[in-house]
Amino acid sequence: MTSSRIRSKSLRGLLAYWEAKEQALGRMPARQDLQPDEMVPFLPFVSLIDIQQQPLRFRFRLVGTGIVGAFGQETTRRLVDEDLFGSNADEVERFFSIPLQTHGPAYAAGEYAVAPTGRSLGFESLLLPLSTDGQAIDMLLGGLVGQRLQPDERVSGFQYEFYCPVVPTAAG
Structure with missing residues (x-):
């Protein structure tokens, strides 16, 4: 999938920000390369996700207020496999693993069911790898x-x- 298919202006902005950092640095950005004052237009929709190895697990370090509003609960400091996503935890972990495998962005779109109304609401999500040493991915910059x-x-x-790796528009 090319980045041009991302519908959300906030997620397109987040991807452009990450790509600009990668290009300017000549390597994958690290957490310390991110500047919140540069991310103001999409900051409410951003999360930082720690990657724990052996066994592989994902923990939400920081979750923006827009994500909390869309998801309906606070997920900061919670693990993906800690009953946060119920029976979908394995699928969420597969999506979160794409940037680890490709060393690039991953995108997902879908719907969530809402109780008690039974409404079905749409969402989009973007994951971007971060690396302290420029090679080993130790954190994800997420957007939802x-x-x-x-x-x-x-x-x-x-x-x-669906969920899939993202190919830059110029290459796709």
């Missing part, structure tokens, strides 16, 4: 944009329509 839940609603399940 979705329709907001009402105060009495919660996500009861979700499904990806």
